[in-house]
Amino acid sequence: MAAIEKRGENSYRLTVSCGYDRNGKKIVKRKTIDLSHVKHDKQMEEANKQWILLKNEIEKGLFLDTDKVTFEDFIEKWLKDYAEHELAPKTLYRYKELLNTRIIPALGHLKLNKLQPTHLTEFYNNLREDGIRTDKKPGGLSERTILHHHRLISSILTCAVQWQFLLNNPASRVKPPKVEKKEAKHFNIEQTEYILELMENEPIKYRTMITLAIYGGMRMGELTALEWQDVDFDTGLLRINKSLQHLKGKGTFVKSTKNETSNRIISLPGSAITLLREYKFWQNCEKANLGDLWNDEYTNIFTTLDGKPMFPSTISKWFNKFIKRHNEAIMSDDTISKEDKKKYILDNVNFHGLRHTSATLLINQGVDVTTVSKRLGHARTSTTTDIYSHSLKKADTEAADKLENLFNKNIKNKKQG
Incomplete structure (x- = not known):
């Protein structure tokens, strides 16, 4: 039996003899490796x-026989050796939820190296x-939720390839669920201006939070984690370098921002300061x-009545109630005509939508994508262009129209001259 066998163009099977068991049967351990990254004349070496x-x-005693490893076995190793050290608590919590609820029960029993695209x-x-669905609602999961399952599975299997448990990733040969971009x-700018006017009659704590969310485009956790030392009143600058989160079983805690580029300093207008x-x-x-x-x-800017950090989702719940309260008040006001009521009804946009509002308004005002991306704390400008592609198309169309108007005006002036 050869210790090293060539199994394919770039694939080699390694075999190590480990003596005999109590029945006299020879014990061998095997491992298949992919050397496509090595030049052909150096592969045997x-x-x-x-x-x-x-x-x-x-x-x-460190070798794990990959031929006997199930998908569940590898998931446990991935969680222990990678996910629990590298992922944010909220991300890890969500991944474990997907894994334990559906992925492991359905696929965990399969041998890792036998997992196929058809599975x-x-x-x-x-x-x-x-x-x-676990919420008992009719129908299956949305394509977006199925895509989340696919991305998690693909990420885990990519790691299996990198750790040489697999030669290739079967998820890469599966067409991902198609999600319509929305x-x-x-x-819009009129409703945003209207909201800021309405905030004049709301408690100053919530008025301040909503104003900062609109002008700063911060995530909910970033806003609630702000401390007074993060504000420079003289320069009008705000430092964002942490996030407040709450997880079941872990409670409320402060963590670093979503990624390295989420640590940022942004300018606030004079009115916000x-x-x-x-x-x-x-x-x-x-x-x-x-x-x-x-x-x-604590030195948090936004606190409970006794000075402790505010629960992260408090502002989100308050904003939802504010929208509902306002719209119900408009609909029940008999002094406003039916036609005029449409002008005052606010769209059903959640608190995170204020972050999208901030970015969209900046783009529509001609602010370049790089600046918008930095204010939002995106890791890449491609993230910004992907999320706000609709707004960028609108801004691009307006830019083209401005050019057309400019040249047509010049041509018209020359003809008149």
Whole structure:
């Protein structure tokens, strides 16, 4: 039995003899490796090196026989060796939810090296069937949710290839679920201006939060994690370098921002800085009134009644109630005609939509994508262009129209001259 066998153009099977079992049967350990990244004349040399490494792993008890590893086995290894160290808590929580709810029950029993594209295709089709939803609603999962399952599976299998458990990723040979691109929900400029006017009659804490969300385009966790030392009142700059999150079983905690580029410093307009000053004065009064009941341990800008950090989703829930309360008040107001009521009804956009509103308005005002991307804290400008493609197309059309008007005007002036 050869220690190294060529199995394909760039594939080699390594075999290590490990003596005999109690029944006298020879024990062998095998591992198949892909050397497509190595020049052909150097592949055998590399295969020999890999064989020696494999032999050492086996002797030290570190070798895991990939032929016996199930998909669930590898998922557990991926979680322990990678995900729990590298992923954000909220992302890890969501991934575990997808894995434990559907992926492992459906595919976990399969041998990792036997997992085929057809298994994944059948799994995705099953997710489309009626009765699969945990919330008991009719119909299957949305294509977007199925795509989330596909991306997670593909990411795990990519890791399996990198760790040499697999020669290739079967998910890469499956057509991903097609999701229709929709424009990110946001308010237009008239409704945004109207919301800012309505905020004048709302509690100053929520008024300040909504104003900062519109002008700063921050994520909910970034906004609620802000501390007073993050504001430079003299320069009008705001530092964003952390996020407040809450997870079941873990409670509320502060973490780093979504990615490295999410750590950013943005400029705020004078009106927002002025409002922050007013809010700080109000908060200091509340602090003085409470005395020893105020919790001095924290320096968060937005707090509960006793000075502790505000629950991350509080502002989101408040904003949803604000939209509903306002629209119901308009609809029940008999002094407003039916036609005029349409002007005052606000679109059903959630709090995160204020981030989209901020970005969309900037793009429509001609601000370049790189600047918008930096303000949002996106890792790549391609993320910005992907999310706001509708707004960019509109801005591009307006740019083309301006050029046309410019040249037509010049041509018309020359003819008249």
